Amino acid sequence: MRSDEALMLDMLLALQKIARFIRGMREADFLANDLVQSAVMRELQVLGEAARMVSLEAKAGTPNIPWPLIAGMRIRCAT
Numbered sequence: 001m002r003s004d005e006a007l008m009l010d011m012l013l014a015l016q017k018i019a020r021f022i023r024g025m026r027e028a029d030f031l032a033n034d035l036v037q038s039a040v041m042r043e044l045q046v047l048g049e050a051a052r053m054v055s056l057e058a059k060a061g062t063p064n065i066p067w068p069l070i071a072g073m074r075i076r077c078a079t
Contacts, residue, residue, distance in 0.1 A: 004058040010050040011070075014043040041077040048074030 021039050022030060030036060052071035059067045 002053065004055050007050040007054050011047050014047040018043045044077045045074045048072065
């Protein structure tokens with residue numbers, strides 16, 4: 001099993017990629033670009049899967065983070 005630190009690093013890297021993918025884009029540009037949409041959805045799935053695997057202890061130590069919502073994004077993106 002991967003460490004919480006490694007999983008949180010995966011989450012951070014996914015967020016950084018998303019920010020890079022959409023930098024400078026307007027909503028209309030994003031909606032018109034299937035490639036960027038797919039890339040963002042993939043990283044949201046990575047983010048959600050990593051969040052799902054973070055230990056209960058680490059989640060308890062960060063109650064301000066909406067872990068179930070983040071983990072649920074992987075399902076929303078897959079449908």
